[in-house]
Amino acid sequence: MENEQKFDETIRRGLEIVKEAEEDRLMTLSVGPQHPGSGHFRFTIKVDGDYIVYCDPDPGYVHRGEEKMCEYRNFIQNIPHLERPVIHDSTNITYSYSLAVEELANIQVPLRGQYIRALASELNRQVYTLYWLGIYGIFLGHSTMFMWPLGDRELFIDLLEALTGARVTHAFNIPGGVRNDMPDGFEERCLRQVAYFEKRLAEYEDIFYNNPLFRQRTEGVGILTKEDAIKLGVTGSVLRASGIPFDVRKAEPYDVYNEIDFKIQYMKTGDSYARSMVPFLDMKESCHIIRELLDKIPKSGEVRAKLQPNPKGPAGESYKRVESGRGALGYYIVSDGTPKPYRVKLSVGSFRNMLALPFLLIGSKLADMPSIYWSLNYWPVEADR
Amino acid sequence: MMKDLVNPTNFNVLVGKLGDVLTRALDLPLGYAINWGRIWSLWPVHLETACCSVEFGAASGPRYDVERFGIIEAFGSLRQCDLVVVQGTVTRKMAPRLRMVYDQMPDPKYVIAMGACAITGGLYIDSYNVLPGIDGIIPVDVYVPGCPPRPETLIQGCMLLQEKIKRSKIR
Amino acid sequence: MGSDQSKTQNNSEQKKSSTDSTQTSISKKTESITPEFEGSLINQIVTRFSDKLVQVIYVRPGRAKILVPPNEIVQVASFIKDRLGFDHAESVSGTDYPKDNQIEVIYHLSSYSDDKLSSQILALSTRVDRNESRMPTLINIFKSAEYHERETFEMLGVYFEGHPRNERFLLPEDWADIPPLRKEFRIKGR
Numbered sequence: 001m002e003n004e005q006k007f008d009e010t011i012r013r014g015l016e017i018v019k020e021a022e023e024d025r026l027m028t029l030s031v032g033p034q035h036p037g038s039g040h041f042r043f044t045i046k047v048d049g050d051y052i053v054y055c056d057p058d059p060g061y062v063h064r065g066e067e068k069m070c071e072y073r074n075f076i077q078n079i080p081h082l083e084r085p086v087i088h089d090s091t092n093i094t095y096s097y098s099l100a101v102e103e104l105a106n107i108q109v110p111l112r113g114q115y116i117r118a119l120a121s122e123l124n125r126q127v128y129t130l131y132w133l134g135i136y137g138i139f140l141g142h143s144t145m146f147m148w149p150l151g152d153r154e155l156f157i158d159l160l161e162a163l164t165g166a167r168v169t170h171a172f173n174i175p176g177g178v179r180n181d182m183p184d185g186f187e188e189r190c191l192r193q194v195a196y197f198e199k200r201l202a203e204y205e206d207i208f209y210n211n212p213l214f215r216q217r218t219e220g221v222g223i224l225t226k227e228d229a230i231k232l233g234v235t236g237s238v239l240r241a242s243g244i245p246f247d248v249r250k251a252e253p254y255d256v257y258n259e260i261d262f263k264i265q266y267m268k269t270g271d272s273y274a275r276s277m278v279p280f281l282d283m284k285e286s287c288h289i290i291r292e293l294l295d296k297i298p299k300s301g302e303v304r305a306k307l308q309p310n311p312k313g314p315a316g317e318s319y320k321r322v323e324s325g326r327g328a329l330g331y332y333i334v335s336d337g338t339p340k341p342y343r344v345k346l347s348v349g350s351f352r353n354m355l356a357l358p359f360l361l362i363g364s365k366l367a368d369m370p371s372i373y374w375s376l377n378y379w380p381v382e383a384d385r
Numbered sequence: 386m387m388k389d390l391v392n393p394t395n396f397n398v399l400v401g402k403l404g405d406v407l408t409r410a411l412d413l414p415l416g417y418a419i420n421w422g423r424i425w426s427l428w429p430v431h432l433e434t435a436c437c438s439v440e441f442g443a444a445s446g447p448r449y450d451v452e453r454f455g456i457i458e459a460f461g462s463l464r465q466c467d468l469v470v471v472q473g474t475v476t477r478k479m480a481p482r483l484r485m486v487y488d489q490m491p492d493p494k495y496v497i498a499m500g501a502c503a504i505t506g507g508l509y510i511d512s513y514n515v516l517p518g519i520d521g522i523i524p525v526d527v528y529v530p531g532c533p534p535r536p537e538t539l540i541q542g543c544m545l546l547q548e549k550i551k552r553s554k555i556r
Numbered sequence: 557m558g559s560d561q562s563k564t565q566n567n568s569e570q571k572k573s574s575t576d577s578t579q580t581s582i583s584k585k586t587e588s589i590t591p592e593f594e595g596s597l598i599n600q601i602v603t604r605f606s607d608k609l610v611q612v613i614y615v616r617p618g619r620a621k622i623l624v625p626p627n628e629i630v631q632v633a634s635f636i637k638d639r640l641g642f643d644h645a646e647s648v649s650g651t652d653y654p655k656d657n658q659i660e661v662i663y664h665l666s667s668y669s670d671d672k673l674s675s676q677i678l679a680l681s682t683r684v685d686r687n688e689s690r691m692p693t694l695i696n697i698f699k700s701a702e703y704h705e706r707e708t709f710e711m712l713g714v715y716f717e718g719h720p721r722n723e724r725f726l727l728p729e730d731w732a733d734i735p736p737l738r739k740e741f742r743i744k745g746r
Contacts (some may be wrong), residue, residue, distance in 0.1 A: 065736060069743070088439045347647030374553050
């Protein structure tokens, strides 16, 4: 008996020594926050030779306590700081907030207001996706793909500036509609822009998506299967790249999206290439949606419901979501009947997609890290809130 | 006699004196040349602290193109950098890292505080996790206000910094 | 819409009277406000578990909320996943109610695999004691809740039994205050 115990002890210690030796083989790398490939985010990885064997995300470098701040401001005052997590997609992040407050306070939005909202949201989706594409391009070493999208992005920013008055922080969606009507000649400008942009998209496809170097770096890299995508609960382009045609605009149409005819863009391979292709296809579809919105918009009418100075509703709660550039973006708001919300929770796409990061990185090569990380359509500021 | 004058103990003093004399003689022309070199090759650290990084990205894009003013795009090791553009809110978790990045940079180094959050805390002044301005951790050369500042404002801030460098003495 | 919101308002009152609420009263409520599909989903849960266990807070088009005690949440969640087809958690959040001395933890569940359920969000909520805030984790059933639960632990101090990492996530490493989303945590100047 004693001998057996001793034997066990020796084996255990031996195993520990082997394990320590194995640990010595591993090299720990801290990626971020000062790193071109990570932005405002840090993750620790361990590499065994070329392969990543461990990954631990450490977000929170831009955690600004939005949810706590919401409890101290009334429903209207909350809008400017709630759009800061994604300033290049600020219309979408305030969209679901407005929807949730409208449900709480029982506000009806005029039809023209709903159309302008959807239009601004689609324009902003282009702005967001182009910025993401630029960053994705530069971190895969493709400088042209940084310059082109950032240049074309300015044209959409010009449109939004004409519409809302600000470059990126629009604060355009408010409970009850939008802040102001479209300026004169906006429709023609918009259509001209979209026609130009569609030509550019074909060029993007030629220079970037059909580039053999890009395809080699992304195809077959970081495959997320359909089952895993469902299990991890990822959203947006990551989900659609894994072969699940889920889009909040179709699944649960908000405002005027049930009158718009469009297709859900998805791919079946689930690799980095598919994840980078789906936002591109979304941009194409978005151009189509913008045309259709401009075609169907009522020519005149109110854009904003009259509200009392401090809108409030009966106590209750509401959960509303929209399809943002990064996927479903939900707001859970609890109200206790006062003009200030009792609790606001943002369920953002980036935070949900972060779960896929260690899942995909473990087992892949270190050199594939940038192509996997940026293909997740991850914006750290939004994830941290 | 020469041996008495130049021995290991006072050799360093002698060289130091010589250096002083040389600096005084060459201060003006050399200083101008060195400052001129610094102005047109400012390398920013790639450290994004919050959402102003979007406008910084737009400023390096083709429309605004800060590179024509001598601010090079933010891609490089921080040990080759001499400019920190603090792009927005600094949280309590980021603050030690920001200071660490600043300490690792070689002299001379300059700091631009970009956005209201980096200057005073801005919109997030009452948040529990945000510093009220970055003056408490690192010395700031130029403040660029705005939430977020437009790329033009950032470019103006960079040009003000260049003016400041031009007028400063070489160290 | 107004009627069901006022119901949530009377949430605490309902909880007190939960013992005498009967099957018929719950189904009557669901009939009066709601579309059939959501009501049938909720009825499945209520018939499988007793109505004393599962309390229906509201049923609206596309949204439904139930309240279960913390020690039964694992069974209810696995029933929801296996039988009803909700396969992932969109969000996990907590709300602090100092008046009731309780923290409400709420899971917003949705589905990708079932087209019928894709517009539905089922809110599965539970209330834990504020001083002894512990509840079993659901990450073995909904893997997608992992980071959300970790965040809830950090922000509200709810300890998830069985979760491998109840530790710091978003806050700085040297955070030495109470969890910030509890109501007694006041931000400066307010």
